[in-house]
Amino acid sequence: MIRTTPFHDRTSAANATGLWEHWSGYLVAQRYQLSEKFEYFAIRNSAGLFDSSPLFKYRIHGPDAEHFLAGVLARDIRTCPVGHGQYTAWLDDRGFVIEDGVIFRNGSDDFLLTSAEPNLAYFDALIGRHRVVIDDVSEDSAVLAVQGPKAREILGCLAPEVVGLPYFGLATATIAGAPVTVSRTGYTGDLGYEIWVPAEQALAVWDAVTEAAEGRGVIPIGMVALYMARIEAGLLLLDVDFSSSRYAWTDAHRSTLIELGLGWMVRDLTIDDRSFIGRAALEAELRDKTSRWKLTGLVLDWRDYDRHFDQAGLIPPKDHTPIQDEYYVYDDGGAQIGYATSLMYSPMLQRHIALARVPLDRTRPGSVVKLELPVNHRYEYFDAAVTRLPLYNPDRRTA
Amino acid sequence: MAKTTSAGSRSGGRGAAPSNGRDDANGTDPITNLPDRRASDRTYDAIVIGGGHNGLTNGAYLAKSGMRTLILERRHIVGGAAITEELRPGFWFTTFSYALSLLRPDIIQDLELTKHGFMPLLMPSTFAPMENGDYLLLGQDHGENQREIARHSPHDADAYEAYNHDVSRVLQAIKPLLDAVPPDIFSDDPEELIALATLGSRFRSLDKKVLHDAVRLLTGSAADFLDDYFDSEIIKGYLASSSIIGTKVGPYSQGSGLVLLYHLLGEHDGEFGAWAFHKQGNGGFTKVLARAAQAFGAEIALESPVERVITRDGRAVGVALVDGTEFHAPVVVSALDPRRTFLELVDPRELPSDLVETIERFRFQGTSAKVNFALDGAPRYPALGDRTDQYRGFTNIGPSMEYLERAYDDAKYGWYSKRPYLDCAIQSTIDPDMAPPGKHVMSCFVQYAPYHLRESDWDTEKESLGDTVQATLESFFPGFGDLVLQREIRTPLDIERTVGLSEGNIFAGEFLAPQMFLFRPAPGWSQYRTPIGGYYQCGSGTHPGGCVMGAPGKLAAGQILKDRERARASQRARVAVEA
Numbered sequence: 001m002i003r004t005t006p007f008h009d010r011t012s013a014a015n016a017t018g019l020w021e022h023w024s025g026y027l028v029a030q031r032y033q034l035s036e037k038f039e040y041f042a043i044r045n046s047a048g049l050f051d052s053s054p055l056f057k058y059r060i061h062g063p064d065a066e067h068f069l070a071g072v073l074a075r076d077i078r079t080c081p082v083g084h085g086q087y088t089a090w091l092d093d094r095g096f097v098i099e100d101g102v103i104f105r106n107g108s109d110d111f112l113l114t115s116a117e118p119n120l121a122y123f124d125a126l127i128g129r130h131r132v133v134i135d136d137v138s139e140d141s142a143v144l145a146v147q148g149p150k151a152r153e154i155l156g157c158l159a160p161e162v163v164g165l166p167y168f169g170l171a172t173a174t175i176a177g178a179p180v181t182v183s184r185t186g187y188t189g190d191l192g193y194e195i196w197v198p199a200e201q202a203l204a205v206w207d208a209v210t211e212a213a214e215g216r217g218v219i220p221i222g223m224v225a226l227y228m229a230r231i232e233a234g235l236l237l238l239d240v241d242f243s244s245s246r247y248a249w250t251d252a253h254r255s256t257l258i259e260l261g262l263g264w265m266v267r268d269l270t271i272d273d274r275s276f277i278g279r280a281a282l283e284a285e286l287r288d289k290t291s292r293w294k295l296t297g298l299v300l301d302w303r304d305y306d307r308h309f310d311q312a313g314l315i316p317p318k319d320h321t322p323i324q325d326e327y328y329v330y331d332d333g334g335a336q337i338g339y340a341t342s343l344m345y346s347p348m349l350q351r352h353i354a355l356a357r358v359p360l361d362r363t364r365p366g367s368v369v370k371l372e373l374p375v376n377h378r379y380e381y382f383d384a385a386v387t388r389l390p391l392y393n394p395d396r397r398t399a
Numbered sequence: 400m401a402k403t404t405s406a407g408s409r410s411g412g413r414g415a416a417p418s419n420g421r422d423d424a425n426g427t428d429p430i431t432n433l434p435d436r437r438a439s440d441r442t443y444d445a446i447v448i449g450g451g452h453n454g455l456t457n458g459a460y461l462a463k464s465g466m467r468t469l470i471l472e473r474r475h476i477v478g479g480a481a482i483t484e485e486l487r488p489g490f491w492f493t494t495f496s497y498a499l500s501l502l503r504p505d506i507i508q509d510l511e512l513t514k515h516g517f518m519p520l521l522m523p524s525t526f527a528p529m530e531n532g533d534y535l536l537l538g539q540d541h542g543e544n545q546r547e548i549a550r551h552s553p554h555d556a557d558a559y560e561a562y563n564h565d566v567s568r569v570l571q572a573i574k575p576l577l578d579a580v581p582p583d584i585f586s587d588d589p590e591e592l593i594a595l596a597t598l599g600s601r602f603r604s605l606d607k608k609v610l611h612d613a614v615r616l617l618t619g620s621a622a623d624f625l626d627d628y629f630d631s632e633i634i635k636g637y638l639a640s641s642s643i644i645g646t647k648v649g650p651y652s653q654g655s656g657l658v659l660l661y662h663l664l665g666e667h668d669g670e671f672g673a674w675a676f677h678k679q680g681n682g683g684f685t686k687v688l689a690r691a692a693q694a695f696g697a698e699i700a701l702e703s704p705v706e707r708v709i710t711r712d713g714r715a716v717g718v719a720l721v722d723g724t725e726f727h728a729p730v731v732v733s734a735l736d737p738r739r740t741f742l743e744l745v746d747p748r749e750l751p752s753d754l755v756e757t758i759e760r761f762r763f764q765g766t767s768a769k770v771n772f773a774l775d776g777a778p779r780y781p782a783l784g785d786r787t788d789q790y791r792g793f794t795n796i797g798p799s800m801e802y803l804e805r806a807y808d809d810a811k812y813g814w815y816s817k818r819p820y821l822d823c824a825i826q827s828t829i830d831p832d833m834a835p836p837g838k839h840v841m842s843c844f845v846q847y848a849p850y851h852l853r854e855s856d857w858d859t860e861k862e863s864l865g866d867t868v869q870a871t872l873e874s875f876f877p878g879f880g881d882l883v884l885q886r887e888i889r890t891p892l893d894i895e896r897t898v899g900l901s902e903g904n905i906f907a908g909e910f911l912a913p914q915m916f917l918f919r920p921a922p923g924w925s926q927y928r929t930p931i932g933g934y935y936q937c938g939s940g941t942h943p944g945g946c947v948m949g950a951p952g953k954l955a956a957g958q959i960l961k962d963r964e965r966a967r968a969s970q971r972a973r974v975a976v977e978a
Contacts, residue, residue: 035523035539038791045520045678046831150831215836217829302508315571318669347668348518350507 002027005053006142006202010210014220021223024116026054031222037320037347039225043188044348047148048221049209052187052194053202056118057138061110064130069111070274072126073103074257074282075265078274080105085168085183089262090119091278095285096245096254098122099238100262102185104170112137116238122246126277142202146209147192147229149396150216155182155193157212162193167398176208177201187226189233191396227322231342231355233397234297234389236260240324241295241341241355256285259357261295261389293338293357297391298329298371300352301383312376318345318352329356330370330381337362340371346392353391354384362386443469443698445730445959446718448705448744449938451479451898452685454734456952457937458699459510459692461730464960468697469726471718473704473899476682477689479734480898480905481947483682487885489835490773493680494889495898495905497769497824497842498522498793500665500674501948502684503578509953515690516683519667519675520829522792527637528875529798532782535633536789552631562628562638569613570664570671572605577664577943580954581917581925616656618912622800624656632799640797640820643846645905645945647766649807650800658910661944674793676829681947688949708733708744708934715745715934729933730959734952736900736907737761737920737940741929750930757921761940762911765891765903766810768848770868773885774839777825778876790828796821796875806847813853815864818871820846838884843868850891850902857892864888906945907938916942927955928962935959 003026005011011029019030028051031039042048060069069077075088082105089100101115113119120136127134146155155162159173165184172181178201186192197205210218227237236242245254257263257278266272266282285291309316322344329338340356358369365388370381443466447458450472458470476482480495499519507517527535535551537544549556582594602610615624621642625635639650642659649655667673677684689699703724708731709717717727733740741750741758777787797803797820806816822844827834834840845868852860865888872879891903900907908914917925919942927935937955939945 033523033788034543035521037521037539038523041520045518215831215838217831302504315567315671316669320668345668347521349513350504350517350668 005051006199007051007053007144007206009203010206011051011220015222019222023223024054024056028054029220029222031224032220036222036224036228039219039221040228040320040347042217042219042221043148043190043225043229045149046217047146047150047154047192047213048188048219048225049206049213050145050147050187050221050226052143052145053141053199055114055138055143056116056136057141058113058115058120058123059111059135059137060113060123060132061107061135062130062132063109064132065109065111068127068130068132069103071276072123074276074278076268076272076274077103077105077111082106082108083170085170085185087168087265089257089265091257091276091282092245093277093281094245094254095256095278095281096248096251097242097257097260097262098244098246100236102183104181104183106170106181117244140199141196142199142205144195144197144202144206144209145186145188145192146195146218147186147188147190147221148218149191149394150213150218151190151192154209154213154216154218155195158208165193176204178205180205187233187235188229189235189390189392189397190229190394191399224321227324227342228320228344228346231322231344231353232346232348232390232392234261234355234391236295236355237324237342255295256291257282258285258291259294289360291360293359294363295355295357295389296363297387297389298340298354298356298358298369298384299349299387299391300354300371301368301385302351304383305352308375308380308382314376320345320347327354327356328372329358329384330372332370334381337369348392355389356384358386441724441726443467443726443728445469445732446471446726446728447732447734447937448708448718449473449479449734449899450477450689450699450701451734451938452481452681452688452947452949453937453939453952454479454732455685455688455692455699456506456510456949457732457734457956458697459688459695460953460956461732461959462692462695462697463510464956466730466963468692469728470692470697470699471703471705471720471726472699472701474897475702477699477701478682478685480894480900481681481685483680486771486887487773490838490840490885491680491682491833492771492773492840492887493682493824493826493842494771494887495769495894496681496947497676497826497844498674499677499681499684499947500662500667500672501577501946501950502665503948503950503953504666505578506949506953510688510691511694512687512691515687515694516678517687518678518683520678521667522674522676522824522829524789524792525637525795526780526789526792527633527795527798528780529633530802530874533633534780534782534789535637548631548634551633552629555629555631555634558628558630559634562625565608565612566616566660566663567671568606568609569616569660572601572609572613573660574664575601576916577948577950578954580927580958581919581942583923583926584917585923613660616660618653619656620653621650621655621659622804624659625650625800632801636797636799636802637795639800639803640795640822643803643807643820644822644844645767645846646910647764647810647847647849649804651804652807654911657912657915661910661946665946665948676824676826678830679832680826680830684947705744708931710745710749710931710934713749714932730935730963731933732935732937732955732959734938736763736904736938737936738763738901739899740936740938740940741920745931745934754921754924754930761914761920762909763850763900763902763904764909765850765894765900765905766847767903767905768815768845768864768891768894769887769889770843770845770865771887771889772841772843772883773834774825774841774882775884776837776882777828777839778841778872778879778882780876787828790825792824794821794823794825796823796871810847810849813849813851815848815852815860815867816846817867819848819868821868821871823872843872848891850895850904857890861888861890861893864890907940908944910944915944919944927951927958
């Protein structure tokens with residue numbers, strides 16, 4: 001039987017479509033309204049409420065917690081002060097990415113790591129002699145993401161502590177009598193927060209947030225709207241833009257941190273004295289320049305796009321619905337040089353955009369590649385410019 | 400649907416005061432890069448008269464090409480008829496023009512508008528109340544729309560599909576005309592003959608049915624066309640509403656088909672006929688345009704009304720402001736309507752008499768008004784109980800073709816409609832920054848309100864028009880009047896006075912076949928030039944016409960740049976010969 005999240009009484013009442021998806025064994029709304037694009041604009045113009053509860057959550061604590069995490073996570077956890085979070089990743093010893101997630105530091109030796117897939121056995125097996133305990137606290141708390149330009153003013157009404165919270169900052173507060181943790185995080189590339197609330201008090205927090213947001217255009221948003229926002233923001237999705245190296249059958253399905261464009265996580269390697277899993281491989285990859293490609297943004301040439309469809313007698317489709325599937329990238333000579341994994345028409349950018357892997361010699365912004373897309377049941381080759389991620393990045397995201 | 404309007408007056412004393420520095424909802428800086436009028440160098444490469452959307456578009460393209468460009472705007476804000484004003488604290492009114500559709504997609508790209516805040520918000524529904532209390536409510540779900548239409552007429556469910564398909568094919572065929580300078584059929588220039596031949600071959604290659612449908616729409620009535628598809632009055636009323644917007648025709652009039660087609664030619668994210676509400680209204684949009692123009696280097700001078708274009712030896716050489724300041728440039732572009740461009744900014748004696756005659760005959764006869772409301776809450780439609788999601792798009796008060804035609808009957812004889820057609824938009828349901836939480840702003844486009852009233856005038860009838868509109872709304876939304884916090888009426892006369900559009904015509908000249916394409920604004924002068932060298936026109940009175948489309952501004956810029964390149968080439972040739 002599929003599970004429901006602690007917000008289900010509210011999300012089911014709000015879901016006018018009857019459309020749901022399964023996320024890690026939980027029912028989550030695909031979209032609440034007949035237009036997911038309307039939900040998307042809530043993220044960019046007011047705020048959207050997203051139920052993130054199905055995330056896996058691990059509490060990692062004990063006197064050696066920092067030392068342990070410094071050795072298993074690619075990004076240096078020691079640089080994360082108490083009351084902050086970090087977007088991080090963990091690698092295998094060949095430098096391939098297992099998964100990514102956000103980790104929060106609630107105390108000097110008390111952390112909360114989120115992930116899209118179960119990782120308890122993986123981390124447990126690495127504890128060895130460290131005085132560290134990892135608890136799966138996935139079901140203890142519900143997570144309500146409030147994402148969009150109005151998120152700060154709305155949450156500020158409920159918890160003034162939130163107003164000054166820096167990007168990836170963490171605050172404890174009380175909302176509707178519930179002890180909550182609010183993090184300035186999200187998966188939309190916009191100003192946004194996530195409220196971590198004990199599961200049994202989830203509904204009271206939902207109600208308080210919706211009441212505070214009344215009349216401000218804030219609506220619950222489903223998976224499709226979230227995917228739209230995350231593609232514009234260049235945020236990667238497991239099993240779409242990359243696969244876990246733990247379960248990949250071949251290296252073609254594995255990606256290194258550098259190849260995913262996440263090399264910035266380890267940019268201080270020269271002064272980083274940690275010994276962490278994958279470090280040697282990473283250093284070798286950087287030294288020997290063995291990266292096969294790099295994940296980057298593509299922006300399709302709009303004139304070329306329209307031309308292909310006009311010539312075929314079709315009205316150029318500009319569909320915002322994200323296509324999270326593979327399309328192939330070619331050079332001018334018709335040789336395949338990479339592939340795209342997420343594609344959509346961006347209403348904010350007014351262009352078709354994609355997340356794609358291109359060879360290192362094509363990563364310079366403005367480099368032109370060809371993206372293969374079907375027109376009248378035949379493949380055509382569309383000009384696309386390599387563009388740095390994120391493709392949409394409002395100042396308010398971090399300001 | 401259809402959306403561009405105008406009207407407005409600062410006479411009420413509640414106009415957004417520029418001095419308070421608050422000129423948009425986000426409190427960002429107003430557009431204020433006034434050139435220094437004392438500066439000795441008041442010479443530019445190009446001067447654009449009028450800071451509406453076409454003037455800004457034109458100026459942005461010219462600046463982008465490297466020309467030192469000055470845009471002169473008479474009022475204290477840019478936008479012309481596309482402005483958003485805080486006429487009550489916290490309430491932002493789209494005083495005149497109120498939605499986007501026809502804006503050419505290449506302008507968004509060429510001028511990099513997304514970098515400057517371009518944000519067309521989706522309007523996810525269309526709501527058409529009926530006089531019997533029922534309604535037609537169309538949304539984003541295709542299947543649900545079919546069911547909703549079938550509720551009114553099972554026959555019309557697939558008729559609606561067929562209609563959309565047939566019309567879309569016509570739109571696909573016609574659309575390229577919006578993006579091209581009309582050929583000059585009176586010219587022997589080989590380039591023009593090629594353009595004409597290309598146009599001819601395009602039409603020859605069309606499917607017979609598509610061509611025939613196009614001609615039926617371009618010359619016939621909306622009623623005849625719609626009757627071929629539909630049974631249901633509400634469907635026909637809803638669709639026919641787009642056939643009258645801004646134009647003195649009824650749905651039964653020949654010529655209404657053209658207006659219908661025109662309003663469907665717009666697109667939003669690739670969807671024909673779809674409309675969007677720009678963040679902060681169309682004033683928000685023109686601010687984006689202004690920022691883009693400035694980013695390319697254009698200067699914008701507010702509160703700089705132009706008295707006249709200065710000419711010397713048959714060429715434009717600059718402009719003189721009302722206060723006597725002169726700016727000089729070899730290129731002067733008028734974004735004003737044809738009457739002002741040819742009969743007021745220059746001395747008609749400098750123009751050929753046949754052109755002057757044509758412009759004097761050019762029909763303006765504005766026929767629309769705006770009544771905008773600040774509301775204490777969302778109106779209640781009894782059949783939908785406490786729902787308000789139906790207001791996230793246009794609310795179309797035009798429940799049948801007969802309703803629309805009867806509204807026109809009043810206008811034919813010089814009076815405003817007793818039961819007017821209303822195109823309403825409660826924009827605060829889409830953009831929460833338009834009104835305080837829980838409150839709303841409601842824009843109502845009103846038709847018919849003819850500029851020329853029989854035995855009265857608009858200063859006398861203004862409040863009465865507001866009462867008529869409010870009474871009409873009350874009949875559909877009982878209790879509406881109790882919600883009204885403020886009412887702003889903009890008659891055609893207000894449009895003329897505030898925006899400068901002659902006779903308050905929102906398209907800067909009627910959409911009538913003799914005033915379109917090759918003949919807009921006059922035969923032989925549809926290519927944005929004028930008989931005065933260096934003097935160009937780029938307003939909605941030129942091809943392809945009105946609505947917040949930008950095409951006239953863009954196409955005119957193309958002609959200016961082409962002429963400039965030609966002049967340079969001949970200069971180079973002369974130098975070469977002399978050498």
